[in-house]
Amino acid sequence: MTDEEKKLTNRRFYKAGEEASFADAKLNTTPQTESPSYLLAFRDTDFLLREELRPVRFQLELLKTEMLMEEANIGSTLVVYGSARIPSPEHVEAVRATATTPERAKVVESLIAKSKYYEEARKLAHIASTCAIVEKGMRQFVVCSGGGPSIMEAANRGAMEAGADSIGLNIVLPHEQAPNPYVTPDLSFQFHYFALRKMHFLLRARAVAVFPGGFGTFDEFFELLTLIQTGKMQPIPILLFGGEYWNRVINFQALAEEGVINENDTALFHWVETAEDGWQKIVEFYDLDC
Incomplete structure (x- = not known):
């Protein structure tokens, strides 16, 4: 035994990756070793996809993102919610060309009118990314979107154009x-x-910008409001872009008048129209020097 192997601090069990390499190097191929039952459990995809393994898949989906975010020094995020259908200004004409009926033309023009919010999401992400705030070695207000098209794309695009992740x-x-x-x-x-x-x-959100959107945006927005309203989550700046849209599709004041929410619940979010106004709300909330 070498001096290194004698150290009390050295682990005495092989790591999972090492054990997997031993399994890969097996010399004898037999009916027993070729059976799926012989696969190491963590390398058996069919096993991991069984209905009974749903709790394990929940844990894996929680852990993987959490661990990689931590390794990337992501301390906090600026989350951007919004539609996957609003076109970017450069794609307006292509979207307009899809209007083959008067009914469709009306819907398309409504979406095109909201393309200004693509630009506001892009600018907000650019502003936050340009500030490049770091605390305790962790990056703060890293832009986070659903990763898809439209408003989500605008957010990631604004960050990239600022040279940020x-x-x-x-x-x-x-x-x-x-x-x-x-x-x-x-x-x-x-x-x-x-x-x-x-x-x-x-989990890491320190501000959330909500742009016009459909069912998915409603789901995300209302869950956030519920968490803060019920005290499950501490308040953070919630920036609601597009007063004309939101007041048309949701009557917040009527909810208060009906008594199903409190009057002060309508103050859980801030009405904003521009990226500059939105960022100013964040700066004021956290007393940022940026």
Whole structure:
């Protein structure tokens, strides 16, 4: 035994990767070693995908993103929620060309009118990324989106144009869903469970910008409001972009008048229209020198 091997601090069990390499190097191929039952459990994909293993998959989906975020020194995030359908200004004409009926034309023009929010999301991400705040060796207000197109793309794009990293939390869907090209590759994550994805949106969030969107945006926005309203999460700046849109689709004041929320619950978020106004709310909330 060498002096190194005699050290009390040395581990006495092989690491999982080493054990896996031993299994790969097996010399004899027999019916027993070729059976799926002989695979190491953590290398048996069919086993890991069994219904009974759902709790394990939950844990893996929580741990993988958490560990890689920690290794990337992500201290906090600026999360951007919003539609996957609003076109960027440079794609407005291509979207307009899809209007083949008067009904569709009306919808398309409504989406095109919201393309200004693509630019505001892009600018907000650029401002936050340019500030490049670091505390205790950890990067703060790293831009984080759902990793998809439209408003999500705008956020990742703004960060990239500022020369900064950004996060994309993508979700597996029945139809094709790929991360946008502006997400930092090593911070591009894919989720099976919506619940775990939404948890990671908020674990490091220190501010959330909510742009016009559909069911997914509503889901994310209202879960955030619920967590703060019920005291499960401490308040953070919630920036609600697009007063005309939100006041048309949700009557917040009516909810208060009906008594199903308190009047002061309508103060959980800030109405903003520009990236500069949104960032100013964050600066004031945290007393930032940026």
